[in-house]
Amino acid sequence: MTLLNKVAARCGLVLAVLAAAAPGAATVPTQSWNGYHWAHTGNLAIMVGNNTSAKWAAYLATAQATWSTDKYIDFLPMGAMTSATSCGAVYGTIQVCSGNYGATGWSGWTTVYTSGTSIYQATIKLNDYYFTQPKYNNAAYFQQVICQELGNALGLNDSDRIYTNLNTGSCMDYTFAPAGGVVDGFDYGPSNLHPNAHDYEELSIIYDHDDGFTTTSASATNFGIREVGKAVPQPQTAPGLGDAPAAWGHAIHRDKQGRPDVFLNDLGSTQKAMTHVYWAIGEGSH
Numbered sequence: 001m002t003l004l005n006k007v008a009a010r011c012g013l014v015l016a017v018l019a020a021a022a023p024g025a026a027t028v029p030t031q032s033w034n035g036y037h038w039a040h041t042g043n044l045a046i047m048v049g050n051n052t053s054a055k056w057a058a059y060l061a062t063a064q065a066t067w068s069t070d071k072y073i074d075f076l077p078m079g080a081m082t083s084a085t086s087c088g089a090v091y092g093t094i095q096v097c098s099g100n101y102g103a104t105g106w107s108g109w110t111t112v113y114t115s116g117t118s119i120y121q122a123t124i125k126l127n128d129y130y131f132t133q134p135k136y137n138n139a140a141y142f143q144q145v146i147c148q149e150l151g152n153a154l155g156l157n158d159s160d161r162i163y164t165n166l167n168t169g170s171c172m173d174y175t176f177a178p179a180g181g182v183v184d185g186f187d188y189g190p191s192n193l194h195p196n197a198h199d200y201e202e203l204s205i206i207y208d209h210d211d212g213f214t215t216t217s218a219s220a221t222n223f224g225i226r227e228v229g230k231a232v233p234q235p236q237t238a239p240g241l242g243d244a245p246a247a248w249g250h251a252i253h254r255d256k257q258g259r260p261d262v263f264l265n266d267l268g269s270t271q272k273a274m275t276h277v278y279w280a281i282g283e284g285s286h
Contacts, residue, residue, distance in 0.1 A: 031202040032205070033156060033157040034274070036117055038155070038214075040207065040211055044074065046092075048064060048094045049093055050079060053128060055142070056096075063150050066194045066195055073154070073207060075094075083097075087125050088123070095124070101128075102127075102129055105280060106280060107130040107131065107279070109124070109275055109276060110123070111273050113267075114274065115215075115269075124149040126145065126149070138179075143194075144171050154206075156172060156206075158276075166188060167180050168198075169189075170195060179191050252264050261278075262274065
């Protein structure tokens, strides 16, 4: 049974019917972030370096567990592997960092480093400056943001960037009410704390193939420093890009509020760094 069918069975999705639909039938919308994905052979397993403050530990663990789909896509928790201040990238891994980075305007961001469409390292930075403020300092915001950043690191785009409509039950959906329910007189519906069935469906579409080589740490030696089967960039570490838009390259997308939220930094050859920014509510440059 393929990864596609296994994940479909887990989520109760009849993807085989969609795949066999007659020509001209409506296609399932893709949530892929420009086709970026971790190259893999067999099951996908990625080491996640925890460089966060203690307050994030339980939320990070929960997000890793919910994104791990029956071991076909599996996060492998690790201790600190870089500096929380610089949040440097480590080849073949996702590095998650937190700290008080000041009034930057962003509560979190994810950078994926790519060669072609293959992700070979990623970093996530979470700004405790905002998560000590009353509107963010609660379990729902912590859980929703880290869940969304890990989804971005897998190559998923956000499913909905409108804060004021009904929740979809997915952490990839922006909202003023991550816990769901009635807020300021509007019923947002379900919580947006975890992936939903559609997110798992999208992962199955993105990863239901064999690349013939891997860019993940779990299938290589020395924490993924040596690549397997194909020559791609192999930096052991890369310095963090910095905490301001000028360090992320040029904006290639704007959110519904007109704020630039996706940036491209061309690193030369086929290498790029793509940064997806989660702006704090009411903040962010235009």
